[in-house]
Amino acid sequence: MDALSNVLSLLKINKSKVTGLDAGGDWAISFPAFEGIKFNTILKGHCWIKSEDEQNPLLFEEGDCALLTRGEPFIATNNLNSPAVDSSCVYDGKGGKITVWNGGGDFFLISISFDFDGDIGSMLTKALPPFVHLKNASNQVSVLQWAIQQLSIELMEDTLGNELMTNHLAQIMLLQVLRFWLGPGQERYTGWLAALSDQRLVRSMNAMHMKPDYPWSVAELGNIAGMSRTSFTEHFRKVVGQSPINYLIDWRMQLAVDMLIRSEKKILNIAYEVGYQSEAAFSTAFKRIFSCSPTQYRTARLDTSKQL
Structure with a gap:
């Protein structure tokens, strides 16, 4: 499994909601900060989307799709001169229905929001x-529009296999967006996703993700990338923003967290699966990142889940 598929396979949806506008x-709506991500697709008309402190709004036209990743407040409008109305005045907060504003008829949007369980979602959106x-x-939009339509049905109806279908459709949507963003001509941000569009680094990234338990050395990873140890380290740090070994440690910890939450595996077995030869070594590395032991982390997360 390649690195991107590996990360997406660990995504678990905690909450999801579909709304229509x-x-x-002329209209303008101000939306507050939100958790998770939002998919918007414009089925009729056009609108601008901008952050509250940004001067350059993005124009979205009929058939376009948008992914909002940071949970930051934003304004959506079809007239940049219109005063913005707070979204609480427009939506009733229940979700799962179409909201009509100003009589409707000129603009139609479907919005689907996801809140992910665990840290993998944050790892993805920060990149x-x-x-x-x-x-x-774009080629990705037709598949994305289909997935959004199917997901809208799943979220509005209580059908068999709803939870599994919702997760799969969400992964399809994310994958289509990421394929677009990782394609040619897109602005790159520093991070692990940027490495997946680098023909040299992607090979070493895939290697770490396929065998996280292997005792990788920088020299071995550089050899896979077709680079010297020094050149590989410098290039990896420039693109990803951290050293190869630190990235490997972070990925091992993400896998460990997933197993702590979603399985009953013993701490020692988890340690072996993510590349540590002893429970003590694993616990030390885990505590350095999460400021608690693996057992404490598991107990805290399970207690939180019971309260929800």
């Missing part, structure tokens, strides 16, 4: 810009 005339804009003409 049917607006008429992306606040807004990812997919034009209607």
Whole structure:
């Protein structure tokens, strides 16, 4: 499994909600900060989306899709001169229905929001810009629009296999957006996703993800990338923002957290699976990052889940 598939396979949706906006005339809506991510698709009309402190709004037209990744407040409007109304005045907060504003008829949008369980979602969204804009003409949009339509049905109806279908459709949507963003001509941000568009680094990234338990050395990873140890280290740090070994440690910890939460495996077995030869070594590394032992982390997360 390649590095991107590896990360997406660990994503678990905690909460999801679908809303629709049917607006008429001139309108502007101010949305507060939110958790997780939002997918928006414009089915009719157009609108600008901008952050509250940003001067350059992005224009989204009929058929376009947007991924909002940072949970930051934003304004959506079809007229940049219109005063913004707080979203609480527009939506009733229940979700799962179409909201009509100003009589409707001129603009229609479907918005799907996800809140991910655990730290993998944060690992993904931090590597992306606040807004990812997919034009209607791009190859990824047709599949994305289909997935959004199917997910809207799943979220509005209580059907068999709903939870599994929702997770799979969300992964499809994310994958389509990431394929677009990792394609040619896109602005790159420093981070692990940027390495996946680097023809040299992607080979070493995939190697670490396929065999996280292997005792990788920088020289071995550099050899896989076709680079010298020094050149590989410098290039990896420039693109990813951290050293190869630190990235490997972080990925091992993400895998460990997933196993702590979603399995009953013993700490020693988890340690072996993520490349540590003893429970003590694993616990020391884990505590350095999370400021608690693996057992304490598991207990705290399980207690939190019971309270929800």
